[in-house]
Amino acid sequence: MSKKIAIIGGGNLGSAIAEGLINSGFTKPENIVITKRNIVTLQPLEEKGVMVTNDNKKAVEFADYVILAVKPFQIKEILEYLKPSLDPKKHVLVSVITGIWVKDIKEILGEEFTLFRAMPNTAIAIQQSITCICKHNANEEQIKFVGDLFNQLGKTVFIEEKLMDAATVLGACGTAYAMRYIRANIQGGIEIGFDAATASLIAAQTVKGAAELLLTKHTHPEQEIDKVTTPKGCTIAGLNEMEHQGFSSSLIKGVVTSYKKIVTDM
Numbered sequence: 673m674s675k676k677i678a679i680i681g682g683g684n685l686g687s688a689i690a691e692g693l694i695n696s697g698f699t700k701p702e703n704i705v706i707t708k709r710n711i712v713t714l715q716p717l718e719e720k721g722v723m724v725t726n727d728n729k730k731a732v733e734f735a736d737y738v739i740l741a742v743k744p745f746q747i748k749e750i751l752e753y754l755k756p757s758l759d760p761k762k763h764v765l766v767s768v769i770t771g772i773w774v775k776d777i778k779e780i781l782g783e784e785f786t787l788f789r790a791m792p793n794t795a796i797a798i799q800q801s802i803t804c805i806c807k808h809n810a811n812e813e814q815i816k817f818v819g820d821l822f823n824q825l826g827k828t829v830f831i832e833e834k835l836m837d838a839a840t841v842l843g844a845c846g847t848a849y850a851m852r853y854i855r856a857n858i859q860g861g862i863e864i865g866f867d868a869a870t871a872s873l874i875a876a877q878t879v880k881g882a883a884e885l886l887l888t889k890h891t892h893p894e895q896e897i898d899k900v901t902t903p904k905g906c907t908i909a910g911l912n913e914m915e916h917q918g919f920s921s922s923l924i925k926g927v928v929t930s931y932k933k934i935v936t937d938m
């Protein structure tokens with residue numbers, strides 16, 4: 673029998689997960705229930721056959737796998753409310769909530785539950801996320817199910833929980849860093865003659881192609897850079913100027929600053 677999936681919190685991420693699971697054919701819409709306090713924005717999912725409700729208890733009672741996709745400050749109250757309806761022998765919990773640790777959930781629900789933490793990024797909306805996952809108390813079947821689920825939504829990597837904050841920075845904040853890189857290229861492209869739309873297309877597709885080269889050929893970025901940099905050419909002149917201005921250093925410092933912010937504040 674197909675496993676039933678409840679998504680608690682049908683916001684950006686929760687809705688994108690439901691959308692991706694249906695589009696990929698991972699499960700039928702009738703195996704998914706998604707919740708939100710005001711369900712109006714979930715109508716497109718309802719039209720596709722997903723059960724939509726503002727009743728979290730009803731959703732949990734329907735489900736085997738419960739994906740928690742609310743904001744960090746909301747989870748304690750929601751789990752305390754759901755505790756009587758959650759059964760460690762039936763339910764597997766999957767939290768995508770930033771900064772909520774296995775120990776935080778165990779403090780509320782007790783020791784027995786099977787828990788996964790997953791850190792996707794916003795490209796999950798087009799099934800192109802990298803999702804870093806860690807497991808707790810999970811058996812092979814549960815690990816396979818959760819791995820398969822997020823593999824429908826992009827790529828996955830299983831990591832230790834102590835790396836979840838680092839995964840948040842590199843994988844989830846990383847989308848924003850990449851957008852700034854692309855934006856800067858667009859601004860430069862306009863200054864050297866392109867209109868904004870053409871510059872955007874060239875910049876975005878160039879970055880997509882560069883990423884695909886690494887993912888397909890498993891090369892190091894510097895090997896691919898060697899193929900572009902003609903001796904005495906324009907690429908190396910531009911790259912070296914970027915480095916003189918602190919390009920790599922500023923990115924590394926930004927990554928470390930984001931990490932420190934998570935570790936100290938969240």
Ligand SMILES: NC(=O)C1=CN([C@@H]2O[C@H](COP(=O)(O)OP(=O)(O)OC[C@H]3O[C@@H](n4cnc5c(N)ncnc54)[C@H](O)[C@@H]3O)[C@@H](O)[C@H]2O)C=CC1
Pocket residue numbers: 680681682683684685686707708709710728741742743744746750768769770791792793794844845
């Ligand atoms: N945006 C990102 O790049 C990433 C976000 N995350 C994490 O995912 C979680 C969700 O993020 P978003 O989807 O961007 O937030 P969001 O605010 O769009 O979604 C949260 C949803 O939960 C709903 N909600 C609030 N209380 C509820 C309740 N009692 N019952 C049911 N639904 C309730 C809200 O109405 C909202 O629609 C956050 O904890 C965030 O830290 C994780 C990875 C990446």
Ligand SMILES: O=C(O)[C@@H]1CCC=N1
Pocket residue numbers: 770840844845
């Ligand atoms: O910046 C934030 O708070 C979250 C963490 C992952 C993506 N956005």
